[in-house]
Amino acid sequence: MLKINQLHKSYAIGDSSLHVLKGIDLSVDKGEMVAIMGSSGSGKSTLLNIIGMLDEADSGDYILDELPIKDLTEKKAAVYRNRFLGFIFQSFNLINYKTAVENVALPLYYQGMKRKERHELAMFHLGKVGLADWAKHLPKELSGGQKQRVAIARALAANPKLLLADEPTGALDTKTSHEIMEFIQSLNDEGKTILMVTHEEDIANMCKRIVRLRDGVIMEDKRVEQIRAEQYV
Amino acid sequence: MFDLDLWREIFQSINMNRTRSLLSGFTVAFAILLFTVLFAIANGLQNTFSEAFVDEAANSIFIKSGRTTKAHKGLQAGRRIQFKNEDFDYVKEEFGDKVEFITARIYKNVNATYKNEQSTYPLRAVHPDHQFLEKTLIQSGRYINQNDLDNNTKSVVIGRLVEEDLFIKKEALGKYINLNGIPYKVVGVFHDDGGDNEERIIYMPVTTAQRIYGNNDYINQINLTYNPEMDYDQALSFSTLLTKKLKNRFSIAKNDQRAVRVRNMAQGTKAISQMSFGLTIIILVIGFGTLIAGIVGISNIMIFIVKERTKEIGIRKALGASPKSIVSIILIESILITAIAGYIGLLIGVGVLELVGPSLEDYFIKDPGVSNSLVIGATATLIIAGAIAGYLPAKKASKIKPIIALRND
Known part of the structure; x- marks a missing residue:
């Protein structure tokens, strides 16, 4: 599904440069649910951004579903992101003047889908996250948990190969975090491949595999016994 | 290609960010409004100026006589100078083709009656050339002609308002009008752009007036236009020479300012x-200054809008928006707001002019207005400016890396 070989990334800081990723090798199979952990500055977000094609590696290979991702133009990256990836952010990143259903339909708009079709599909996904009744509400009228569920519906709308979540529960209280995790787990149960950055141990333990980064290298990569979130809900 | 969804996106963005759209629109509308009003006022001032001089040909020269103030060649001061037909002929012969049109004038006031209506009007006895000097426009019939002069015909040409006063909605042409007890045939009716007073004048042949009023060959004034091919300096030296020759002819001292x-x-x-x-020049500077201020205003707002929407742009890009779609959504919004606001500013400007325009005549501003082409040009300039002002920030926005846009929150 996802194969990364000797990935390097540095950022220029003034005259010197900061070597953030120092040769990452990572391979993720279809249907996995991986937590990427590490203290701040360990390079976990940079790794997620490169996987999400929001950033480009300096060197190394990145193959997504047998498609080598390299020499991306802005346009090509936009198409790949749209077709292959779904993003879930810590701060939800909904467009504040669009209703829930319009937010969910946005990736479909960029696919060139017709208005009626994408509305139907967006409604279907909103229903899946249990917010069909909130379709016409603006983000500011939704609670944090609801916003994140809209964001998840949006990430799912384009039926991506890979779901990328950057601290998806970072802005939520414990109870809501567990609800969101329960939902993400159910998505994984259905077969979605999920990659998640988190620094919370209990959230990481709800995944099936934990990859720990420190100073730009993988120091631990282990499979864990998944803790189901529904027991806390 | 018309992309309905793109327009929906843009209208939603405008509609959902009303304050932002209104503010940027206001800048543009105000710039166009000021531009329209300023240009209109300038035009009004110019109208006033040009109207003050529209009545007479711009190349006119008026020659009047008075009394001498200085003794010269044994003649006493206080001598009255009286032009006669021979002086008119002298000027006409002496200067040849330097003179374009020439006419004598005799002034009288006459009491005119037709049936039961009567009133007093100024009378001018003139040569046929007078028509061109005074820009008199014949409405019906004809002007005084050479035949009238040769035969001392009792013909008159009356102003539009004389006809209105005395003939009361009836055709005056061909009727007989009574001037101080003598009947004259109305051979023509004229109108004149020089105002009401100019249309309450009666013209008759100069020879007829000389015969009837005093039986002499006196004339009060000589009016002429110089050859329009002469430039300003030539025209001045022509009138200097004319003065010199006339002073010579009447034995007037060179420095006598009154006699001729x-x-x-x-x-x-x-x-x-x-x-x-x-x-x-002043108006152009002010007008374009206003336009530039408007353009700068739009640019600022567009930069602000892009800044404000950085995060939204980042989200859109993460969801798969191409750089092109980012540029077009911001650019079209900018152009749309500019165009609509510009048009509103124009409408308000024209409305204000319609409302207060007529009352401005007291302030020497007549018929203030702007040509359509000027206003369309100004609006087009602003729209193009809005496009440029929007394009650079939009281009920049499309280059925003989604991670940077999504980072700060």
């Missing part, structure tokens, strides 16, 4: 055209 007075319109015309030119 030659007034050359070229001087006034030049002053006016210089003034108009100066006014135009």
